[in-house]
Amino acid sequence: MRPVDAAPSIATVPSKPTAPSSATGRPTEREPAGGGKQVRAAAKERRRFERREIRRFTRRSRHRRWGWLTAIAIVVVMAALLAVAVYSPVLALRTIRVDGAKSVDAKAVTKAIDGQLGTPLALLDYGAITTELNSFPLIRSFATEIVPPSTLVVHIVERSPVGVVVTSAGFATVDPAGVVLSTSAKRPDGTALIELGSAGTDSVAFEAVVDVMLALPASIRSRVDIAQAGSKDDVRLILKGTGAQIVWGSAERSALKARVLTELMAAQGKNARVEYDVSAPMSPVVRPR
Known part of the structure; x- marks a missing residue:
């Protein structure tokens, strides 16, 4: 009588416990307690660091831009002041004073150039002034001086007879x-x-x-x-x-x-x-x- 083989025994392997499924039926991993706050803090710090680096690398260009803006502002202000000086009636010629006249008639000198009265000081016609004063033989040389806001001083050096x-x-x-x-x-x-x-x-x-x-x-x-x-x-x-x-x-x-x-x-x-x-x-x- 042949011996009868015993039925093979099937070993069972305990199954790995599965994580609870989400609503979609797929398993999800459980976040450790407080992990979300750490991630958000790290991201915030990362953004802050990036902003600092951007400011550091763009500091020179920002300074250059401010320098250009300052220079443009100065030019605009100077142009405005120049326009006021040239065209403003506040700085127009109202008084002519003659210094150094002894033999020369100071009143005649004033009358010769009084056509400049009312002209802004920056627009005085010095060519016309020179032409008028050269007609006085006793004047050897002269110099003009502007005294704001409205005075022209003519300094005369007279010729001396020899x-x-x-x-x-x-x-x-x-x-x-x-x-x-x-x-x-x-x-x-x-x-x-x-x-x-x-x-x-x-x-x-x-x-x-x-x-x-x-x-x-x-x-x-x-x-x-x-x-x-x-x-x-x-x-x-x-x-x-x-x-x-x-x-x-x-x-x-x-x-x-x-x-x-x-x-x-x-x-x-x-x-x-x-x-x-x-x-x-x-x-x-x-x-x-």
Whole structure:
């Protein structure tokens, strides 16, 4: 009798417990307690960090943008101020003041340029002002100054007479540049007569006389009656009253000659009728007349 095989035994494996299913029937994982808050806090911190990094990397461009905006604002403000200065009637010319006028008629100068009254200071026509003032022969130079809100000051430097020359129109008073300041039928008092022979005020002889006259001390220049120059190397002076003469020679070393002449005249006395020869200033000569 064959032995009967026993029925094989089937081993059962305990099944893995399944997680509770969701409404869809799919299993879900349970979140640990408090996990949602940590995730949200981490995300918030992450966003904060990103914003800080963005600000840090864009700081230079933001500063550059603010710099441009500031520069544009300054330009706009300056343009507005310039427009006010140019076109505002508040800064229009209302007063003209003339300084330094002695021989020149200040009222005549004011009248010559009063066509500028009412014009904004920034729009004054300085070309027209120059043209008007150049018509005054006694004005050697001038400068203008604006004094806000509405004043123009004209500073005048007058021409100074150096002597008188004889012309076909009479006695012409001239300045060192040979500009005729005035003309009269009678020789003006207190001004030296310049004798140049056939030469004129545009000659080297006239330049030599001018150099000598300007080199003289005021105390001696006021006593010169006649200044003669046949050439640039032969300047002679005749003093008022005594008729004393001064042989000057050329205009070279005029400053030294003026010092030597001053000492000679002090030694001889004011009323000496002599001839002072300072043409060689290191060897001056005094001759009786």
